[in-house]
Amino acid sequence: MANIDVAVAIPSMSQPYSKSDSLNQSSAPPIICWFRQDLRLNDQPAWRAACETSLRTGQAVLPIYILDDAAAGEWAMGAASRVWLYHALKKLNESLGGNLMVFCGAAGDILLQLAQTYAATHVFWNRCYEPWRIARDEKIKENLRFQTSAKIESLNGSLLWEPWEVKKADGSYYKVFTAFYRRGCLAAPAPRAPLPAPKLPMFFEATHEPPIDQKPHTYAPVKLADLQLLPRAPRWDLAMMSIWNVGEHAAHKKLQDFINHGLAGYREGRNFLALDQTSKLSPHLHFGEISPHQIWAALADVTDEKLGPDLDCYQSELGWREFAHSLLYQFPELPAIPLNKKFMRMEWVEPEPEMLTRWQHGETGYPLVDAGMRELWATGYMHNRVRMVVASFLVKGLRYHWRVGEDWFWDCLVDADLANNAASWQWVAGCGADAAPYFRIFNPQLQAEKFDAKNAYINRWAPQSHKIKPMIDHAASRDAALTAYKKL
Numbered sequence: 047m048a049n050i051d052v053a054v055a056i057p058s059m060s061q062p063y064s065k066s067d068s069l070n071q072s073s074a075p076p077i078i079c080w081f082r083q084d085l086r087l088n089d090q091p092a093w094r095a096a097c098e099t100s101l102r103t104g105q106a107v108l109p110i111y112i113l114d115d116a117a118a119g120e121w122a123m124g125a126a127s128r129v130w131l132y133h134a135l136k137k138l139n140e141s142l143g144g145n146l147m148v149f150c151g152a153a154g155d156i157l158l159q160l161a162q163t164y165a166a167t168h169v170f171w172n173r174c175y176e177p178w179r180i181a182r183d184e185k186i187k188e189n190l191r192f193q194t195s196a197k198i199e200s201l202n203g204s205l206l207w208e209p210w211e212v213k214k215a216d217g218s219y220y221k222v223f224t225a226f227y228r229r230g231c232l233a234a235p236a237p238r239a240p241l242p243a244p245k246l247p248m249f250f251e252a253t254h255e256p257p258i259d260q261k262p263h264t265y266a267p268v269k270l271a272d273l274q275l276l277p278r279a280p281r282w283d284l285a286m287m288s289i290w291n292v293g294e295h296a297a298h299k300k301l302q303d304f305i306n307h308g309l310a311g312y313r314e315g316r317n318f319l320a321l322d323q324t325s326k327l328s329p330h331l332h333f334g335e336i337s338p339h340q341i342w343a344a345l346a347d348v349t350d351e352k353l354g355p356d357l358d359c360y361q362s363e364l365g366w367r368e369f370a371h372s373l374l375y376q377f378p379e380l381p382a383i384p385l386n387k388k389f390m391r392m393e394w395v396e397p398e399p400e401m402l403t404r405w406q407h408g409e410t411g412y413p414l415v416d417a418g419m420r421e422l423w424a425t426g427y428m429h430n431r432v433r434m435v436v437a438s439f440l441v442k443g444l445r446y447h448w449r450v451g452e453d454w455f456w457d458c459l460v461d462a463d464l465a466n467n468a469a470s471w472q473w474v475a476g477c478g479a480d481a482a483p484y485f486r487i488f489n490p491q492l493q494a495e496k497f498d499a500k501n502a503y504i505n506r507w508a509p510q511s512h513k514i515k516p517m518i519d520h521a522a523s524r525d526a527a528l529t530a531y532k533k534l
């Protein structure tokens with residue numbers, strides 16, 4: 047594969063914060079920067095706004111993270127994502143010179159307490175698009191505005207185009223990907239350029255005596271370990287994380303490697319399992335260790351015309367991410383309810399625990415399915431094509447409700463993302479927007495022959511699988527699925 051060595055700027059994290067800086071520590075009211083799915087310091091609009099305000103006013107910045115499982119409800123982060131989060135927060139804290147304050151509990155109460163106790167003048171954060179977050183954040187904003195004098199600002203740090211900006215001429219939303227992306231996104235104003243890195247500000251030490259006498263502290267910051275993000279025993283995370291480098295710097299390095307070594311031939315190569323030719327940026331994008339704007343801008347610097355189709359294909363994958371977020375914004379019920387309401391009548395099979403476990407553990411007797419499920423278990427990741435195959439196996443082979451698979455992926459993926467996961471499961475099940483037609487049923491054997499002809503992927507993850515008696519007969523289950531789908 048051609049080596050096209052394009053230089054991607056890897057943001058420098060090398061402005062070490064010296065503890066002696068805190069001698070200049072101001073006890074003036076701080077500026078709060080709330081980190082969420084934007085665990086980076088470069089091209090981070092909320093962080094930049096906080097730093098710029100600090101530079102102008104001389105105030106110190108209080109960077110915080112809040113784990114708010116109760117508000118997330120059934121979409122509280124899954125086990126694999128928690129492990130990633132642990133490492134991502136650790137890295138972010140290092141970049142912040144150890145000044146990140148971590149809290150656990152109701153975000154609204156914690157922010158209100160901090161803003162009131164220290165009479166914060168500003169609270170900045172970047173928007174997230176999960177329905178529970180949108181609802182919660184609106185309330186938080188209203189409450190802070192009502193009960194404090196802080197200026198509250200939310201910004202866009204994680205989508206190239208805000209969902210409400212990409213609409214048809216008649217004001218309605220797109221429901222078909224190609225039109226959304228080509229006529230909507232690409233015809234809209236181009237995504238903004240990445241923001242230059244701000245200078246590290248002075249940090250506010252929240253242990254300072256509150257300037258005014260306030261209510262007693264209800265919430266105290268906790269240690270990262272207190273969040274209990276890592277599994278206790280067995281420590282499966284150790285093997286899983288041995289293949290990942292977490293953090294902003296690692297994300298940029300990965301982007302650079304992908305552009306230099308993976309982009310040429312991506313359009314075709316992305317389907318071939320042993321080539322390992324995709325960018326693997328999905329967890330970094332989900333946690334915001336890199337922004338899509340930084341990726342978009344780095345791609346724009348690729349000038350080799352031969353790479354046009356590969357570039358276009360990779361950009362359109364980022365477009366799928368935008369589409370999924372637009373769908374979630376339009377249909378907050380996306381993770382739970384089929385977009386095509388006909389599917390409410392679908393006669394799903396009640397999962398048998400033993401059968402479900404075989405799918406989850408990669409013991410179906412279909413080597414490609416088993417390899418994918420084992421890759422997922424071992425690494426928190428699965429190749430996109432194999433995700434489609436194992437999902438089709440669950441939904442159309444076993445005829446289990448797509449939510450069963452969506453939940454398992456949610457728990458196991460390090461890139462688990464409410465919009466991407468829900469939209470993709472609905473796509474495979476045939477009930478989503480612009481979904482795979484009901485008669486498209488992936489044949490795991492044919493898929494393996496085509497995309498893993500030498501069994502390299504299968505041999506890596508599930509070499510024993512061909513010895514397992516297949517749990518279903520593909521042809522018979524296909525007929526049963528077609529009958530069930532046709533009834534709709």
Ligand SMILES: Cc1cc2nc3c(=O)[nH]c(=O)nc-3n(C[C@H](O)[C@H](O)[C@H](O)COP(=O)(O)OP(=O)(O)OC[C@H]3O[C@@H](n4cnc5c(N)ncnc54)[C@H](O)[C@@H]3O)c2cc1C
Nearest residue numbers: 324325326327328363366367430433461462463466467470
């Ligand atoms: C059943 C199923 C569930 C999925 N669940 C998730 C999920 O929870 N989180 C997630 O990020 N992706 C999910 N995907 C989409 C896709 O499989 C992953 O984004 C991709 O495999 C990540 O690998 P990569 O970064 O190497 O992708 P690349 O090929 O390098 O693509 C670059 C980026 O584009 C985005 N992207 C690519 N394909 C899609 C897609 N179909 N939908 C939305 N965004 C896409 C991702 O952010 C990805 O990092 C799912 C797909 C299926 C079929």
